[in-house]
Amino acid sequence: MSNESVIEVRDLVCTFGEQTVLEGVNLDVYEGEVLVIMGGSGSGKSTILRHLIGTYIPDSGHVKIFGEDLAKLDEHGMNKIRRQFGILFQSGALFNSMSVAENVALSLREHTDLDPDIISFIVKIKLEQVGLREAADKNPSEISGGMKKRAGLARALALDPKLLFYDEPSAGLDPVTSATIDQLILDLAKKAGVTSVVVTHEMDSAFVIADRMAMLDKGRMIMVDTREVFEEIRDWPLDRLHELDTQKQLIRQFLRGDPEGPLTERKEESSYAEDLLGVSAPRLAHGPSVQSSKE
Numbered sequence: 001m002s003n004e005s006v007i008e009v010r011d012l013v014c015t016f017g018e019q020t021v022l023e024g025v026n027l028d029v030y031e032g033e034v035l036v037i038m039g040g041s042g043s044g045k046s047t048i049l050r051h052l053i054g055t056y057i058p059d060s061g062h063v064k065i066f067g068e069d070l071a072k073l074d075e076h077g078m079n080k081i082r083r084q085f086g087i088l089f090q091s092g093a094l095f096n097s098m099s100v101a102e103n104v105a106l107s108l109r110e111h112t113d114l115d116p117d118i119i120s121f122i123v124k125i126k127l128e129q130v131g132l133r134e135a136a137d138k139n140p141s142e143i144s145g146g147m148k149k150r151a152g153l154a155r156a157l158a159l160d161p162k163l164l165f166y167d168e169p170s171a172g173l174d175p176v177t178s179a180t181i182d183q184l185i186l187d188l189a190k191k192a193g194v195t196s197v198v199v200t201h202e203m204d205s206a207f208v209i210a211d212r213m214a215m216l217d218k219g220r221m222i223m224v225d226t227r228e229v230f231e232e233i234r235d236w237p238l239d240r241l242h243e244l245d246t247q248k249q250l251i252r253q254f255l256r257g258d259p260e261g262p263l264t265e266r267k268e269e270s271s272y273a274e275d276l277l278g279v280s281a282p283r284l285a286h287g288p289s290v291q292s293s294k295e
Helices: 045-052 073-080 099-110 114-129 144-155 175-192 205-207 226-232 238-243 246-256 262-269 272-277
Strands: 004-014 019-030 036-037 060-065 083-089 163-167 195-199 211-217 218-224
Touching: 004 045, 004 195, 004 238, 019 045, 019 060, 019 195, 036 045, 036 175, 045 060, 045 163, 045 195, 060 272, 073 238, 099 114, 114 144, 144 238, 163 175, 163 238, 175 205, 195 272, 205 226, 211 226, 211 246, 218 246, 226 246, 246 262
Parallel strands: 019 218, 036 195, 036 211, 083 163, 163 195
Antiparallel strands: 004 019, 004 060, 211 218
16 A cells, blocks of 8 residues: 555535535545445445545535545546556446346447457456456356456456445345455455445445555544554443543444444434424423322
């Protein structure tokens, strides 16, 4: 990992109507590292990923990849940047009408002038990288969910990108397949120098692959640091919990998946009646709802 930023995010704000989804997010991704972006449902993980790949334009702030401000690029410039990165979508996002090999070959046919025999050769190499060469002629409907993700990764690798984005790469996979995907991510980073951004809430996987980790909460980037720092917070003893501020207690609860802590306390503070009826409602006092009439 070098000190050169491949991605630079500064003061990123995203709103949908009156709802602020991302609030002043700052983030750097360095060349050759694996950065894991995590957070609970609704924290803004998918929204920040869509900004990083240029699908969304910031309401304010900027996102730069390879030094280019994505919001200032025309379609030609954006396509040039997109050819330098690959994306593994959560479902694999394969075209069902194409074989596995044809899915992998698609970007090579669309963006290069290579001879078909050369494309076929490259496809075999990419499928071998993910252990799927024998499934080349199968359709997506004929392979498992884990194989679909590996095929999606082979397609993302087809143009030899410098940067890879992963959207929940381990979600819905059995432990062995999940470990295989994790190892592929590590091999690409360590052996090929590919910079990787992984959006996930699978903590077992995150602590295996991450060089650094970034924690989102309610649209704010509350902590970005090395895996070792997050491990220290995760393993912080319960009898010393009072030594951590509320923010780190929240991170600890998320990393451990504990049923009690700041995250659950925050949910309990919301008014169910107000949410259900759409009107302000008084808090109900704790205790019996009917008092005895006896003096």
